[in-house]
Amino acid sequence: MTANSRCSVAEPPGLETQRREIECLLRESELQAGDSWYVVDRRWFEQWKEFVESGDQNSSSFPGQIDNTELFEDLDSYHLKERLVENEDFMLVPAAAWHKLLQWYGMVDGQPALERKVVDLPSTLKVEVYPVEIFLCLHSNMENVTSAQFSRTDSICAIQTAMCQAFSVPPGSECRLWMKSSDSSCERLRNVQVSVLDACLSSGMTVIMETRNADGTWPSSRPQIMRNSAEEPDSYRGQPGVCGLTNLGNTCFMNSALQCLSNTPPLTEYFLRSSYLDELNFTNPLGMKGEIAEAYADIIKQMWSGRHYSVVPRVFKTKVGHFASQFLGYQQHDSQELLSFLLDGLHEDLNRVKNKEYIELRDADGRPDQEVAEEAWRNHRRRNDSVIVDTFHGLFKSTLVCPECHKVSVTFDPFCYLSVPLPVSKERVMEVFFVSLDPHAKPVQHRVVVPKAGRVSDLCAALSDMTNVPPTQMVVADVFNHRFYKIYNPEESLSCILDRDDIFVYELSQQDEDSVLLALYLRERSHYRDFGSSSNSYGTTLFGHPLLLNVPRSSCSQEALYGLFLQRLARYVRPPDPAEELEEEEEEEEEDEEEELYKTQTNGISDDERNVSKTAGPSEPEPCCSNASPNGPTDGPAPDPAPSGPIAAAGDPPPGVNHGLDSLDQGDTEVGNGSLNPTAGNPDGLSAGGDLGADGEADGNAELPGEAAQHHRETTEEENEEDKQEEARSPSPPANDCPAKRRACRKRRRSLFTIQAVNSNGTTERGMGEGGSAVSFSSQPYVAIDWDPDMKKRFYNENEAERYVKHGSMEVPQQQTTVQLQQCIELFTTVETLEEENPWYCPVCKKHQLATKKLDLWSLPEVLIIHLKRFSYTKFTREKLDTIVDFPLRDLDFSDFLLRKGVSPEEPPSRYDLIAVSNHYGGLRDGHYTSYAQNKDNGQWYYFDDSKVTYASQDQIVTHAAYVLFYHRQDKIRKPTLPAPSISSASASQPANDITEAGAAPSCGSMETD
């Protein structure tokens, strides 16, 4: 009865055992170089977790086969999508855990396992989710390019070996390798012993191999090809500092930060006049032995030489990666984080203090601010003295007050940049689709405003205002891959819903005690037989949009459901006209088939499926079909009204396996527990489709026979086999089936589709495991209607099904909020109460307290960096704020914000002018960084976008993308030494670092042959 066709999938242990075993492996496995880990889709993994935590083998959260579809770019190459994020898009599991999961659940056919190696990178062990993908070609035939993946720890030698193999280079040939980056610059890979990482090879780059000519020369004997090397022969003389930075693969965050720093005059001048050479600190344990400072100096000197259109910051990137593994680069990073790291690294590398003395910090103890501040600054300078401190460090005062004993603690702390908050709206705009009850109405896309910390019920209420549909008649669901990824409970927090989720809100008919919330999926049968698959008795593919509908219990019969679904789908499912049906019926040959179709039509939801418990699942399922409706139309004996069925008590454990079946066997329409209403309306006495059947084997045979077959049904192995061979039709009735019924069948309509009970994944299979064969629904009833491809083609209008309309709310442009930079600075200095995660230890109370905290600015540096906290992570939301912050380009006056006022006339003024901006475009996870900066020599603003530099005008600078602002104090600003370049309107959009005007050699990087 429980025969399974799964060949590779082992009977998994109990859910608790599964959970324990996997959790234990995840907890105890450590990264070890060379070990294999596996990438698993996070949604699948979460679903698995939900499943094992549900403790119910039959839970509708059964995850099905491991499915990494969402991680792939496409299903031909099985290339991973770019920029997937660990724990957001995928999980990494150790090999042992993977093999268990694979054994228990199998894997969607054809998908490769995503095995990845742990690599030993400088200062870190990492699972190399994205190996480096490099294009390979021979110098003699650059048209013939192949690609290959290498680990960052592979040596260049390994690439050479792979190339010799790929291109059948005769053994013993003398080779040399060149690497070509996206900007076409070429560089020789001289040292084949270094790793891919150290050579700065990254995905998308090309390695070209040449072999020595017979005459002893090399095919590429011209040095010009190394455009970015020191040998660059032409000496392009552009404006120093107006120089692009090549993107080395997701390095725009670094380029953006570097351009801002490069255009910070005091720092750049310090490096250009080589002052750093005297101050390199090779012994500072907190520093990088001077390497970061030297690499930075190299970049700055190149950028300000006027000889380059663009510089490849390869060495610099590698150095940064060496010292801060988070920047090694799989994903996009934060330019502000890099800036913070870099300023710290430069500071320690250039710290003039060689031996840091220990300084005990004294509490303010009520002493005057001036005294405490001076002491704090003095102490800071005793340990920290560098060009970075000279240029960027300021001092702020922090005041903590204990809410209990009112102890006041005052400290003065140095800062290198100000992170100012943006006013966060307490509201959130959501875009959702509303699906009306009216079957002829197209879904309507609405834009609603809801409280950010609200609940799903708030979304319904907002939508109710627009639709006049009461919120109680709405159900909110996340639709994903043609199925319900999640059906929300009204009490659930809206923070569960991400902006990228596809949210559908379904209008339900008036609910009463006797209705059932039914989730309806559409599936198409595969033509091919699917013996190999372990999941279904026949292959199906979900399509279209799922629906949620309230079904009166009295309409739970197969026939009634069929009619109801036809009605509900009327907008895009054409009912067959009688002629079509007749035609088919008259063909004798098809009698059998009709018989099948008829019977499948009468198939239904298993008895167990009606055993709906309120406890499981996120939705709030109505008890489904628990008792026959008293007013349901009945022909036969009245249904047993006694709630003796397995669903009597919601939340009870699933009832005995055969409970339902037994009772079904007892009589015709008097189906004891959980019975659906026996169908009436079948005058010839055939209670066709009366009951949703009582199957429930774990073999995927949830397609149940109609009542006629039920009485005679003997489920045997053979029958199951037959079952499959018939491609999903219900088991044939035994031969002794009543001939009268046969005749009756022939007169019935041929149905467009059959109705199947499924799990929430839309697969027929539901839970399996040590529990054995019993299957019962313990949450939402899900059904699928299955279409044969030809029927779908004829009766299902795909174009119509996909149509929707936009509500007026979609037309209203989303209002862009603008705030003044000064407001953000005010917020920075506003009193806040510490959060519970981060309390303060009160020395008087001797315990942690949620103190109030206030920050005040005490003294400001020459160059003030202001970081706008656009990435907001709160308890409720993770979002990027696109608010426009209006910041002044000139005369940003801090005198009102400074605590210290007019102490002495020598005090520097507190007015600042803007010199650079780092921009971030895009969302939380992806995006692009650029920068605006003013050249110190000619006063002109430029827009730096990786290797591209264009002229910028001042009115372009304030945008919603501005992320980090650089301000220079007016008393330190020196007048430009050069006139601003004259920019015609035509050249405004021209690259400012363009080479065409200069008439220099084109940047073509293709290697030239003699």
Ligand SMILES: [Zn+2]
């Ligand atoms: Zn206290």
